[in-house]
């Protein structure tokens with residue numbers, strides 16, 4: 001079956017879908033994005049994802065391409081047309097098309113909107129989660145506004161490639177003081193010896209993950225202890241468990257960080273339990 005992409009008001013065959021060469025996303029990485037999970041033919045946590053999209057746009061003064069309701073309608077249509085049961089929807093909004101000047105284009109220049117959907121095999125992800133993943137650490141060399149979900153992802157791309165070359169699945173950024181900020185495309189968590197979940201506060205230095213927020217909800221519902229505080233790489237090496245979260249990864253146990261096995265080197269029971277119960281606390285929008 002051929003894939004379909006939504007591009008600026010039109011549904012196009014994926015292979016033929018194009019944007020203009022002077023799209024500011026292409027020339028300046030002047031745009032933002034969102035990734036939503038699709039599970040059993042439904043969108044997961046759209047309200048939170050679209051609220052974050054609106055915030056990213058407003059921080060950059062990029063006009064919203066359309067309201068939240070029509071945007072959800074297009075997301076559902078893209079999922080439907082691609083017959084995705086499990087996988088993800090990708091939304092990208094850029095500051096539109098204009099002659100190449102660093103300054104923002106003329107008022108009224110429409111922002112550009114692309115939405116795609118892609119299937120993923122949940123059984124494959126489950127298998128990965130049974131084994132856990134390895135993580136490497138890299139210096140955090142990103143700009144200060146990583147709270148904005150910008151498509152400007154070069155440090156993240158380079159970090160993830162370095163992880164891949166080292167046989168790992170993710171790279172954890174470490175700030176100048178030795179504290180872990182987050183993964184290149186995931187939030188970072190550890191579990192202390194007495195079972196507390198530790199993750200960095202989302203005010204500075206990280207993207208406020210939607211999956212992270214759902215896990216905080218789940219932890220509260222299940223009376224787990226949570227410490228929102230920075231943690232060092234050394235503390236992570238010695239942690240009882242570690243895991244990463246993101247909309248497409250869900251909760252993924254980490255069994256190795258650099259040369260250190262985490263816990264007994266197997267996925268921990270807390271991370272695995274959170275992964276199992278994750279969808280009990282999310283918003284589900286039928287397609």
Ligand code: PMP
Nearest residue numbers: 185186187207209210211246247
């Ligand atoms: N941090 C970064 C840098 C990311 O790219 C992502 C994935 N978008 C996350 C964290 C996790 O966010 P979410 O749970 O909303 O997918």
